Amino acid sequence: MLFNSFQFLLFFPVVTVIYFLLPYKFRWFHLLAASSIFYMAFVPVYILILAFTIIIDYIAGIMIENAEGRRRKGFLVMSLVANIGVLAVFKYYNFFTGNINHLLSVSGSVAHLPILAIILPIGLSFHTFQAMSYTIEVYRNNQKAERHFGIYALYVMFYPQLVAGPIERPQNLLHQFYEHHDFSFENCREGLKQMLWGFFKKIVIADRLALIVRTVYKHPEHFNGVSLTIGTLFFAFQIYCDFSGYSDIAIGAARVMGFNLMRNFNRPYFAKSISEFWTRWHISLSTWFKDYLYIPLGGNRVSVQRLYLNLAIVFLLSGLWHGANWTYIVWGALHAFYLIFGLATKKTRVSLMHSIGIKESSSLNNALSTFITFFLVSFAWIFFISSSLHDALYVSTHLHTGWSQVLSMHGVKSVLTAIGGNDTITGTFNAITGIILILFLEYVQRKTKDGPAINIVQSKPILVRWSFYSFLILAILLLGVYENSEFIYFQF
């Protein structure tokens, strides 16, 4: 069930109202049933996969807590193997066998590994990571094993964050299922506001920008550098609004019921460095990799070479987590390269800045750093969105083409026609609305600094606040795109 669907419009209030009407002791069951219905709206039979990993991890958690010494590790390994095994089969098997088959055919062999005809279970990468964080935290003695099977199942399946995060930690979420949440006007108001902002970002901004992005990236070889640049920059905001929009809806929906989920985005395009970007983008995933891979590998308390290796491993795996395609691996590798290069050249860059009279804390340096970071991230997005390495390489090597065209009206018109799918009016409308929406988003985020963006009007009179919310609702209805609209991160 998509958040931006009519079914969810009915599902959410019904589930929430029943939640508050039920006695506390029955609420976990109600939420578990609702979450099952939510998940089964996609491919019903895949709930069996979820059930499999839930049972394994539930047992593993208890066994880890009861065991000592090597046996603890054994049960942890059992849990990790089960989760990674499910990921390997459903997400990566065809990728790896496809590559092996390619190598075999190149080497002249007639041997051929079978390709499985399976659909990736929705949200697989998210809930397996959330499940693994549970068993790891129990192993580390940071979390007591959950004895109530239903509560544990709900921890994995809690519908607001089941299919696209935030990837929660047991210390944050599990205990909340035991708390008595009474209806709170403030939670309801703040949750609905956050959901409204999430819907606006997803349905209006992300899906509108997607109209041009899809046109350009479907056949990038048909477009010049101007169109490719527009498509890439629009994608940078599309994926941000799509994913952060989903997170806002998830966090808001949970907040209405009194649950607090972790923040997943913190104005990532305001980052002044790639390392800062990764503390602001998909925070739940980046902290997962930091806590469960990077730090166990030694983190930055190792030699320089080992540090670089650790970063490369983490980001290559992060790329692979996003998808079974070489484009995602290259995307991860690019970010690893950015970080490694940044670390390796930090002293040189600082002294260069000083030599030309730019202080580290100056607004010029901040602006420059933010711009460069955004440029680097956007460049990497080319590999994220391209359907193949060939397309990604084509785009990245043709960004410079056609710029002389835009000096003439005819050139501008031909770009607008191209990005509009051979329709000038569509291209012009989508480009202008896309730019206005991006500027609006940036303005709102700058005004609200670290707080929720929707609170831009928090201190204003009630009429202004209500007008703003009404404007968002009308924009969702009038400017929203409702065809072919899925969340990008659902495919992970």
Added chain:
Amino acid sequence: MRKNSKQILLFFVLVTALICSVQFAIDYSYRKRVTNKFTNMLTHKTDAEIMIFGSSVAYHQFDPSVIDSVTGMTTFNMGWPGMFFVQYNGLIKEYLSYEKKCKCIVIACDFDNLGRNKLITRPDLFWAYLGNNNVYNSLKELEYWKAFRARYMPGYKLTLLNKAFYTDLMLAAHKTDSFRGYEPMPAQWEQSDTIKPFDARYDESVYDEFKTTLQEITGKGIKVVLIIPPVYREGYALIRNGEMIKGKYKSLTAKNIYYLDYTSLSLCETKGNFHNFTHLNYAGASLFSDTFAHDLVKIVHE
């Protein structure tokens, strides 16, 4: 808590009122600004002695000016590509509610005409008229929940308005019918070679509805002519249940209900008369309209 509850309620009431107002304003503007054959019918402006209904086989093949000149009777073509009986039934009922001139309704019977589409054809042409029961009932037959929500759920219709709707609205589209609803097809043959034999769509419940509508038409003293339009001979061979469908239409023949089958006309042998298997080009349509008009004269003057 009471104050907060009142505030929430007031907010939702005000937002709902705002959405309804915006929706009303858009619908009203569309009805005032946009002119095409559907708006003219739904505002009771279209009336002729011979009215033609059907899908693209009506739209592209019946030239009102030719029929007019042969029969001496005013003719109007209400055909539209992809619009089959379940959808244009609403237009027929609406027309019957106000017509004054009509002597004959011609229904161009596409082989899929008695089937049930899953989707509404060009819904943007009708969203502003959902308050009309005939329009609503016919759209509901195709996409029940979409039509229901569009009519009764504030704001839902706004999510359905597409580029075609807004383009017509913004440009105050005024599509004058110099061809009186008819659109000729280009001469050039365009047909996929990979088309395979198929069964035309047929639904018994649609057939029953069709029969009821014919009775309503004849009940008003208006003659009905059911036409099986020309099909290029090679194309007709691909329709596996073509004879069955024809038989269904033929079985409806009664007093004031006539059946004319043009699939064996000599012009069906010549590819040069066709744009594709099932649609005459402008030259073929002109020839056919002339032949049909001469047959129609005899029926109308009976």
